[in-house]
Amino acid sequence: MTIRQGARVELAADGLCCSSVLEAPLGEAEAEGLAQVLAALADPVRLRLLSLVAGQGEVCSCDLEAPLGRSQPTISHHTRILAEAGLISGEKRGKWTWWSAVPGRLAEVRRALGA
Amino acid sequence: MTIRQGARVELAADGLCCSSVLEAPLGEAEAEGLAQVLAALADPVRLRLLSLVAGQGEVCSCDLEAPLGRSQPTISHHTRILAEAGLISGEKRGKWTWWSAVPGRLAEVRRALGA
DNA sequence: TCCTCCTATTGACAATCATCGATGTGAGAT
DNA sequence: ATCTCACATCGATGATTGTCAATAGGAGGA
Numbered sequence: 566m567t568i569r570q571g572a573r574v575e576l577a578a579d580g581l582c583c584s585s586v587l588e589a590p591l592g593e594a595e596a597e598g599l600a601q602v603l604a605a606l607a608d609p610v611r612l613r614l615l616s617l618v619a620g621q622g623e624v625c626s627c628d629l630e631a632p633l634g635r636s637q638p639t640i641s642h643h644t645r646i647l648a649e650a651g652l653i654s655g656e657k658r659g660k661w662t663w664w665s666a667v668p669g670r671l672a673e674v675r676r677a678l679g680a
Numbered sequence: 681m682t683i684r685q686g687a688r689v690e691l692a693a694d695g696l697c698c699s700s701v702l703e704a705p706l707g708e709a710e711a712e713g714l715a716q717v718l719a720a721l722a723d724p725v726r727l728r729l730l731s732l733v734a735g736q737g738e739v740c741s742c743d744l745e746a747p748l749g750r751s752q753p754t755i756s757h758h759t760r761i762l763a764e765a766g767l768i769s770g771e772k773r774g775k776w777t778w779w780s781a782v783p784g785r786l787a788e789v790r791r792a793l794g795a
Numbered sequence: 796t797c798c799t800c801c802t803a804t805t806g807a808c809a810a811t812c813a814t815c816g817a818t819g820t821g822a823g824a825t
Numbered sequence: 826a827t828c829t830c831a832c833a834t835c836g837a838t839g840a841t842t843g844t845c846a847a848t849a850g851g852a853g854g855a
Contacts, residue, residue: 586786590747591731596724603727606793607718608843609711616706626802632705636845641803643843660801660852671701675790678721723813741832751815756833758813775822775831 587679599677605650606674610635611643618653618664619671625661702794714792720765721789725750726758733768733779734786740776 581602584595591599606612610633617632618624629640644664647653651670655662696717699710706714721727725748732747733739744755759779762768766785770777 586727586731587734588731590735591728593724593728596727596731600722600724600727603718603722607715607722609708609715610843612701612711612715612718613706613708616701616703616711619702620705627800635843637802638804638846639844645803657802657852660799662802671794675793678790678793679786725813742830750813752832753816753834754814760833772822772832775829777832 581673581677585677585679599674602650602652602674605646605652608643610639611647614640614643615647615652615666619666623663623665625663627661696788696792700792700794714789717765717767717789720761720767723758725754726762729755729758730762730767730781734781738778738780740778742776 581599584591586599606615613633614629617629626637626640626644629644630637633640635643644653644655644662648655648664651667653664654667655664657663696714699706701714721730728748729744732744741752741755741759744759745752748755750758759768759770759777763770763779766782768779769782770779772778
């Protein structure tokens with residue numbers, strides 16, 4: 566994940582487009598895509614990370630180590646996974662990478678989870 | 681998971697009660713609980729299993745092997761995980777175990793995932 | 796230029812997980 | 826009692842995952 570200066574990190578986040586879990590039966594491909602996003606959410610550290618980012622608008626990675634109690638490589642690992650799931654996106658400005666929640670992505674997940 | 685005859689299988693499903701991911705910051709305990717339920721959902725086979733159960737009202741385990749393309753022990757493994765997450769519940773009648781979606785549980789997850 | 800700071804990547808390790816074959820269990824049927 | 830069927834459990838295995846120390850990359854400042 567090489568981030569150029571000023572470039573938004575918007576990593577391949579598949580649509581989660583049409584059907585939901587309650588519109589049975591869920592297809593294999595749709596299940597695969599939804600499972601991937603849910604796997605990104607299925608970690609307590611990433612849930613709290615997303616919560617922090619969503620609550621503060623913009624957060625740099627260095628401000629996440631202390632509240633989450635994890636090392637810098639681990640934080641980088643988790644931001645990467647959340648970004649790949651389309652849940653957050655990062656912008657590199659100067660030495661810092663600023664992370665923010667992708668608007669509507671969580672709503673997309675909720676919608677895929679049912680009516 | 682020993683299921684007695686006629687007894688509903690309702691395995692310890694914590695409340696997911698109050699706060700949501702968007703009400704930052706999410707506490708450690710709440711993140712842990714939510715992550716556990718999301719982990720149960722973060723598998724394509726389990727998503728399709730839940731979809732089948734929700735769509736048909738009541739399904740016995742034997743009717744899941746073919747559409748999901750997994751062995752009987754694997755199906756049993758997945759039903760157990762979904763039941764422990766409070767997403768489905770099983771009732772043993774005769775030789776069969778009938779699974780059905782727990783009403784409102786998925787809505788609880790959606791609510792915990794944001795407004 | 797060199798130095799410092801922030802972040803991404805690599806490599807390794809322990810833990811967890813999805814899967815299946817083999818076996819155990821318990822209920823109905825003969 | 827014995828047989829059969831549906832399901833749970835056990836044991837093993839290959840794959841994935843969360844974590845951190847060490848290292849690399851890249852930007853700003855002196």
